Amino acid sequence: MYHELRKRGISVRPPLTPHNVAVAVLLSFLLVLPVYATLAGNLFLATLFTRIIILALAATSLNLVLGYGGMVSFGHAVYLGMGGYAVGILAHEGITSGFVQWPLAVIVCALFALVVGALSLRTRGVYFIMITLAFAQLVYYFGVGLDRYGADDGLSIRQRSGFAGLVDLSNRTQFYYLCFTLLIAAIYLTRRLVNSRFGMVLQGSRSNDRRMRGIGFPTFRYRLTGFVISGAMCGLAGALLANHTGFISPATMHWTRSGDLIVMVVLGGMASSFGPLFGAVALLTLEEALPIAIRAIAAPLFGDVAVRMAEYWQIVLGPLFLLVVLFARGGIDGLLAGARRD
Amino acid sequence: MLLFIEQCLNGVQLGLLLFLLAAGLTLVFGIMDLVNLAHGSLYMLGAYFAATFVAWTESFIAGALLALGATLLVGMALEVVALRRLYGRDHLDHVLATFGLILFFNELVRMVWGPAGMSLSLPIWLIYPVEILPGLFYPTYRIAIIITALLVALFLYILVMRTRLGMLIRAGASNREMIGALGVNINLLYTLVFGLGAALAGLAGLMQAPILTVQIGMGENILILAFVVIIIGGIGSIRGAFIAAVLVGLIDTLGRAFLPDLLRLVLSSRGASTVAPAMSSMMIYLLMAIVLVLRPEGLFPVANK
Numbered sequence: 001m002y003h004e005l006r007k008r009g010i011s012v013r014p015p016l017t018p019h020n021v022a023v024a025v026l027l028s029f030l031l032v033l034p035v036y037a038t039l040a041g042n043l044f045l046a047t048l049f050t051r052i053i054i055l056a057l058a059a060t061s062l063n064l065v066l067g068y069g070g071m072v073s074f075g076h077a078v079y080l081g082m083g084g085y086a087v088g089i090l091a092h093e094g095i096t097s098g099f100v101q102w103p104l105a106v107i108v109c110a111l112f113a114l115v116v117g118a119l120s121l122r123t124r125g126v127y128f129i130m131i132t133l134a135f136a137q138l139v140y141y142f143g144v145g146l147d148r149y150g151a152d153d154g155l156s157i158r159q160r161s162g163f164a165g166l167v168d169l170s171n172r173t174q175f176y177y178l179c180f181t182l183l184i185a186a187i188y189l190t191r192r193l194v195n196s197r198f199g200m201v202l203q204g205s206r207s208n209d210r211r212m213r214g215i216g217f218p219t220f221r222y223r224l225t226g227f228v229i230s231g232a233m234c235g236l237a238g239a240l241l242a243n244h245t246g247f248i249s250p251a252t253m254h255w256t257r258s259g260d261l262i263v264m265v266v267l268g269g270m271a272s273s274f275g276p277l278f279g280a281v282a283l284l285t286l287e288e289a290l291p292i293a294i295r296a297i298a299a300p301l302f303g304d305v306a307v308r309m310a311e312y313w314q315i316v317l318g319p320l321f322l323l324v325v326l327f328a329r330g331g332i333d334g335l336l337a338g339a340r341r342d
Numbered sequence: 343m344l345l346f347i348e349q350c351l352n353g354v355q356l357g358l359l360l361f362l363l364a365a366g367l368t369l370v371f372g373i374m375d376l377v378n379l380a381h382g383s384l385y386m387l388g389a390y391f392a393a394t395f396v397a398w399t400e401s402f403i404a405g406a407l408l409a410l411g412a413t414l415l416v417g418m419a420l421e422v423v424a425l426r427r428l429y430g431r432d433h434l435d436h437v438l439a440t441f442g443l444i445l446f447f448n449e450l451v452r453m454v455w456g457p458a459g460m461s462l463s464l465p466i467w468l469i470y471p472v473e474i475l476p477g478l479f480y481p482t483y484r485i486a487i488i489i490t491a492l493l494v495a496l497f498l499y500i501l502v503m504r505t506r507l508g509m510l511i512r513a514g515a516s517n518r519e520m521i522g523a524l525g526v527n528i529n530l531l532y533t534l535v536f537g538l539g540a541a542l543a544g545l546a547g548l549m550q551a552p553i554l555t556v557q558i559g560m561g562e563n564i565l566i567l568a569f570v571v572i573i574i575g576g577i578g579s580i581r582g583a584f585i586a587a588v589l590v591g592l593i594d595t596l597g598r599a600f601l602p603d604l605l606r607l608v609l610s611s612r613g614a615s616t617v618a619p620a621m622s623s624m625m626i627y628l629l630m631a632i633v634l635v636l637r638p639e640g641l642f643p644v645a646n647k
Binding site for chain 1: 424433435562577631634
């Protein structure tokens, strides 16, 4: 309704739904975070949230295929790794200009996504899940065999990508805001994309591919295009991640990383613009907060044992995924939207 | 030549182990339509149970049998408590929920058995190699694995093709609603099938335990291989799983053994030793990609799904 009116040029204030309020609060929090982190000298918080934002960008790219396109890619971490390796390998060979590194990361990932997509989109359902996983494993083992670039142990990136003085990536705050801007741009792009004709076809193909083809859409092309855009976007996240950690190794492409990305998307809420961001924030802060929470809760009851219990926080996190699947299918976004959507 | 035969035997042995894992996976998949990533956790549990019970009973056979029973019970409990609620859901839900279960089981094992791995020593009568061909000595234990796995495969064949339970399993695979409507207690059937799959995974784990170290996360890489197997074989097909498992086992083992030498013919020896390990790990995934591109439903697709 709101969008309808906006399109006709009638000005309306955005509705003050819990969802919109939450988005606004989260975005303002992310916007002022570096200021607080710098003032308080809290390096940990700044590093954690840079990581969260980069992974949110990766999750946003996965959401395009998983949420809107209904294609369950179980190998999306491979694009993170390839983007990272593009930066790492070029830096290792002495090319540190970001103007070369980043476009290359994006192009390599787009091309790889084109090949993987062209082959795997012929399959459906669980076969698709598994073939995307297989391609990711292929690249993972390729990375393990890359002797010249550290093989299993990975590759240190001593110098961050240079942008001829435009932005200085070794400055934490500047790097944070660059990541944040790129994330917002990606969310905006995704939003525009899925509400365009292209996005409608993509979503139509998710609900009923046969019918879409029946009314004359060559859905394969649309799905493949979506897949390539997603891969390219994730490659950019990989380039950012490599710059953030100053390190790249095959572990970035491990299949459990792909699982983490899926968790972020589903936890946040599939097919929603800000869902992946919610998911990334929730998953990564949960990983940090769970041990602390367990210690706090268990300390009065069990005393010293509580410290040891906190080590086993994943025993809480695992079943939490199960509960999300069983009871909160729409993820955080769905919970915020409440009954409105149904 | 002897080396080649030995490597073939190793390949068959790996393949048969993969079959034990894949059989459970493909049964659960074919009948309940459930993608169970936590299958590898049951494999890991089988190995841990075996290491514990063997140390406890001081008998390899008794320990193995106890471990088998324990894995069966864990599997059935898992089905009743958690996985039952996932039937009829999206595959994505399965992936997510069972991914969570992997974290849970890894952490549980770390809590109970500690972060350090365990080892399981073999009884004396299984240690010494025997001469199976003139000049070719092969470890007795590996022969025992091959024989056990073949017997289990035969047992599965008889169970699925020749018994009433097997008939219900096959009926369930082709039309779930119908056999429910015909008055079969489908919940019980599902629990039994899941328990059977868990026990097979546990068996694979406990047989592998003396060869590798028993450690956390040991089930994850082999689980991916088992998935490759059932995808190549065609989901739901036990026959397909058997053939694909042996194929994958052979390709993986022979690739690791002979690819470096083959590559040395075309590349420099340094280049070959660099590329070979990565390439041999990649080969099975390449095989799977090729199979899926040529036959998107696997080699032995199950009819009327």
